[in-house]
Amino acid sequence: MSNIRTNYEKWYESDEFYWGTDPADFCDELIALCPPSKEKKVLDIGCGEGKDAVYMAQKGYSVSAFDLTENGIKKTLRLAKEKGVEINEYVDDINTFETEEKFDIVYSTGTIQYLFEKNKKEFFEKIERITKKGGFVFFNVFVDKPFLELPPDWDIEEKMWNPGELFTYLPNWKIHRIDEVIFEDNSCGVPHYHCMDTIICERII
Numbered sequence: 222m223s224n225i226r227t228n229y230e231k232w233y234e235s236d237e238f239y240w241g242t243d244p245a246d247f248c249d250e251l252i253a254l255c256p257p258s259k260e261k262k263v264l265d266i267g268c269g270e271g272k273d274a275v276y277m278a279q280k281g282y283s284v285s286a287f288d289l290t291e292n293g294i295k296k297t298l299r300l301a302k303e304k305g306v307e308i309n310e311y312v313d314d315i316n317t318f319e320t321e322e323k324f325d326i327v328y329s330t331g332t333i334q335y336l337f338e339k340n341k342k343e344f345f346e347k348i349e350r351i352t353k354k355g356g357f358v359f360f361n362v363f364v365d366k367p368f369l370e371l372p373p374d375w376d377i378e379e380k381m382w383n384p385g386e387l388f389t390y391l392p393n394w395k396i397h398r399i400d401e402v403i404f405e406d407n408s409c410g411v412p413h414y415h416c417m418d419t420i421i422c423e424r425i426i
């Protein structure tokens with residue numbers, strides 16, 4: 222029986238960066254809200270090949286980043302070396318990760334759809350514990366729309382969330398961004414559409 226839990230382990234094997242090396246625009250949104258310094262800690266959950274984690278380190282934060290894939294973490298290390306920064310990168314699982322640290326920014330793009338249903342509540346309780354007061358979180362997640370087909374590279378263990386579901390967690394935080402958009406994507410070379418819910422919020426109390 223195969224114990225492969227994500228096809229990304231294979232998709233990240235090649236020397237090329239599957240997601241490229243340009244950071245997501247979301248990083249600059251967070252930088253504007255929480256200006257970088259070495260004392261500020263960032264956690265990137267499901268960092269893939271590290272493009273966003275490395276960018277945040279280049280901007281001056283102390284960055285930790287994990288992904289389920291060994292190949293993703295190897296490439297994160299490679300990219301960090303190429304860009305002349307150090308980050309704390311390691312293999313871990315979004316469903317079971319633990320940390321004693323507290324962060325100024327907890328960031329996760331394109332990954333929380335890998336949370337098992339039974340772990341969602343506990344995951345957000347953990348996020349609440351590990352975010353400093355005055356800290357920020359960024360999450361986005363793919364949501365199910367009956368008029369959109371499942372993307373051609375939909376992965377093992379990925380589960381669409383219900384529209385708006387993401388916005389029901391962290392209800393007592395200050396919301397800076399909350400939206401749902403449909404966009405075209407060409408990952409895997411086949412044009413397709415996603416619907417994505419996004420939230421940026423701040424832990425005030």
Ligand SMILES: C[S@@+](CC[C@H](N)C(=O)[O-])C[C@H]1O[C@@H](n2cnc3c(N)ncnc32)[C@H](O)[C@@H]1O
Nearest residue numbers: 227229240267268269289314315330331332335
């Ligand atoms: C769509 S990619 C996004 C990667 C990265 N955040 C980016 O934007 O480039 C989803 C990532 O989730 C990772 N992943 C899948 N299951 C995971 C799990 N259980 N724990 C942590 N990461 C996981 C995959 O390896 C992959 O890197």
